[in-house]
Amino acid sequence: MSKPVHDYTDLSRMQLYTSFALVTSLFFLWGFSYGLLDVLNQHFLTVFQLKSKTETTMLQFAYFISYLIVAPPMGLFMRKYGYKLGIHVGLGIFATGAVLFWPSAKYRQYGMFVAFTFVAGSGLATLEVAANTYITLLGPPRYAALRLTLAQGFNGIATVIGPIIASHAFFKGENATQLGTVQYVYLAMACFATLLNIILIFIKLPEVRQAVTDEDLEKLKSGGWKGFFKMHHTTWGIFAEFCYVGGQVAVAATAIFYFVHQPGLNPPISASLASNLFAACQATFTAGRFIAVIYLRWIDPAFSLFVHGFMLVLFSILTATIDGAGGIACLFVVFLFESHCYPVIFALASSNLGPYTVIGGALTAAGVSGGAWYPAAQAALADRATTQISYLVAMTGFIPLMIYGGVMWLHRCHKHGKYSIWVKDLEGADAEHIETDLRRHSMARQMSVDTHGEGKRENSFLEHEVNTTPKMRGTVGNL
Numbered sequence: 317m318s319k320p321v322h323d324y325t326d327l328s329r330m331q332l333y334t335s336f337a338l339v340t341s342l343f344f345l346w347g348f349s350y351g352l353l354d355v356l357n358q359h360f361l362t363v364f365q366l367k368s369k370t371e372t373t374m375l376q377f378a379y380f381i382s383y384l385i386v387a388p389p390m391g392l393f394m395r396k397y398g399y400k401l402g403i404h405v406g407l408g409i410f411a412t413g414a415v416l417f418w419p420s421a422k423y424r425q426y427g428m429f430v431a432f433t434f435v436a437g438s439g440l441a442t443l444e445v446a447a448n449t450y451i452t453l454l455g456p457p458r459y460a461a462l463r464l465t466l467a468q469g470f471n472g473i474a475t476v477i478g479p480i481i482a483s484h485a486f487f488k489g490e491n492a493t494q495l496g497t498v499q500y501v502y503l504a505m506a507c508f509a510t511l512l513n514i515i516l517i518f519i520k521l522p523e524v525r526q527a528v529t530d531e532d533l534e535k536l537k538s539g540g541w542k543g544f545f546k547m548h549h550t551t552w553g554i555f556a557e558f559c560y561v562g563g564q565v566a567v568a569a570t571a572i573f574y575f576v577h578q579p580g581l582n583p584p585i586s587a588s589l590a591s592n593l594f595a596a597c598q599a600t601f602t603a604g605r606f607i608a609v610i611y612l613r614w615i616d617p618a619f620s621l622f623v624h625g626f627m628l629v630l631f632s633i634l635t636a637t638i639d640g641a642g643g644i645a646c647l648f649v650v651f652l653f654e655s656h657c658y659p660v661i662f663a664l665a666s667s668n669l670g671p672y673t674v675i676g677g678a679l680t681a682a683g684v685s686g687g688a689w690y691p692a693a694q695a696a697l698a699d700r701a702t703t704q705i706s707y708l709v710a711m712t713g714f715i716p717l718m719i720y721g722g723v724m725w726l727h728r729c730h731k732h733g734k735y736s737i738w739v740k741d742l743e744g745a746d747a748e749h750i751e752t753d754l755r756r757h758s759m760a761r762q763m764s765v766d767t768h769g770e771g772k773r774e775n776s777f778l779e780h781e782v783n784t785t786p787k788m789r790g791t792v793g794n795l
Contacts, residue, residue: 322487334455335522340467342447344373345410345509347439347471351381351478351598352501353433355572355591359482361769362420362587363495364426369573369695371475376569378430380561382437383444383703384685390442391678398523400516402446407513410439415508415540421495428441439509441681449677452663457738460667464659466609472602472655476595483591495670544672553665554683556720560661562686563628564654567647569691571597572739573703580640593644604655613740617660618724619737627653632711636704643704650710657717686713 353375361372394402413436420428451467452460485497545551572716577588585593612620631653632645662680669676690713730734 331522336463336467338452338516338519338521339403339447339450339454341512343467343471344442344474345512346443346506347474348625349410349414349436349505350379350471351475351595352482353604355482355594356498359498360426360429363504364424367425368699370692370699371470373569373691373695374430375433376565377432377688379437379440380565380685380687382434382687383441384682385442386438386468387445387678387682387684390445391675391681394446394499394678395674396753399446399450400521400663401521403516403521404513406439406442406446407516408500408507409442410436411509411513413437413439413767414509415504418499421499425469441684444684445674445678447680448659448662449666449674452666452677453673457667459613460662461660462609462612462655462662463607465612465656468656468659469605469609475598476591476602477624478794479591479595483595484589487750491747533671544669544676547669547672547676547688549664549667550669550676550680552723553661554680556716557658557661557665557680557683558576558686558712559578559647559716560657561684561713562690562709563632563717564658564689565687566690566694566705566710566713567632567650568594568695570698570703571647571656572666572708573698573717574707575644576633577703578640578643579704580643580700588677598646600648601651601655601708604652605741608631612656612660614738616739617664618721618728618729621664622630622655622718622725623721624653624655625721626716628657629711629718632707632714636707636711639686639704642695648706657730663721680786
C-alpha cells in the first residue's frame, strides 16, 4: 500500500531544520572516512612496502567502484522502502566494513584492507543516494543546489579533521611503520555509525518524495523506463559527475605525493608535514563550499559551475607545470574551485525527475565511480613521469564539468530570451514542465513529504514558495 504524501510546506520550520541537521550528520561521517583514505595511501606505501603509487590507489578503486555496483540497486530499494530504511542499511554496512579493518590490521594484509574498503564504501554509497536526494527535496527546488552545498560543507569539515588526526596517529614515531592506530581509528568510526543508527531509530525522519502529476504517472506506465533516458539533463549530468569526481579524487589521492616530491623545494617536505598541508587543502575546499552557500542564493548554479570548471582546467595545468611553492599554491586554488561542483552537479542532474527521482539520484550517485579509475591513471603517469605532470590527467576530468555547466546555462538563457547569471530571473519557472529542458533544476515541481499527520504550515527551508504546479497525485510509492 502506498504511503500518502503531502507538500513539503506541511512541515514546520523546526521539522525542516531537524531533518536537515540529522541527515547532514551523515555527510560528516563519509567525509571523515574519505579524508583518511587519501592519507592511508602514503602510510600503506611505507608499511606494506608497495612498489608503486599505482598500487596505493587500489583503496580508491575499491571505495569508488562500490558506488557503481551498489548505488543503482540501493536506489531501487529506497524507491520501494523509503530513504529512512536506506539510511539504516547504509550505516549498518559501513559499520561492518569499518570493524573489519581490525582483523585486516592484525594480519597485515593489504588485500583485506582493499576488500573491506569496498564494504565500507558500499555503506557510504547507500548513504549518499539517500542523503543527497533527501536534501535536494527538502525545500524549494531552485535552492536545491544551495542546500546540498551547505550540507556538503560539513562533509568538507570532516575531510579536514581526518588528515590532521592521521598525521599524528599514522606518521609519528613507531606508528609510521605500524597499523595499530588504524585499527582504533576505524573502530571509533564504526561505533559512531552504530550510535547514529540507534539515534535515528527513535527519531521520526519525514519520508520525502517528489510529487508527480497524473500525466507523469501515465507516461511512466505506458513508456516504462524509456522516459528516464530522455532526461538529457540527467544523463549528461551523470557523465559530468563521473568525469569530475574522477578528477577530484585523483587530485586528492596524489596530493601528499605531490608535496613530498615537488621539485624546487629545499629541504623537501616530510610525509607528516605533507599530511598537514593536505588538511589545509581540504580546509580551503571546505571554506569554498561555505562561501558558495552565500553566492548561490543569487548566482545561477549552472553559470557558477561553468566558471568553476574553467578555473579548474586552468589551475590544473598550472599545478602540473609550475615548480616549488608556486605549484603548491596553484594546487590550493584547485581545491578551492572544486568546492561546490559535486553538490551542484547532483542537484542539477537529479532535479524534476518526477517518478524517476530516486533512481535518478541513485544513478547520479553512481557517477561517483569515476573516482575508481582516474587515480590509478594519474598514479600510473606519476610512476612513469612525475607526480607533478600527472595532474594533467585530473584536468581532463574537469573539461566535461565546464561544458555541462556552460551548456545548461546557455540553454536556460535561450529559453528566457536573455543572458543572465541571476537566480531571480528564473522566478515563476517552477510551473513550467519541459521534459527535455536542461534548465530543469530551476523548474522542479513541488516536493512531497510523509508528515504522519502534521498540520500544514507555510514554512520551507530557506524560502517559502507558493504552489503553482498542477494538482499532484497523493501517492508515488510502488510505481
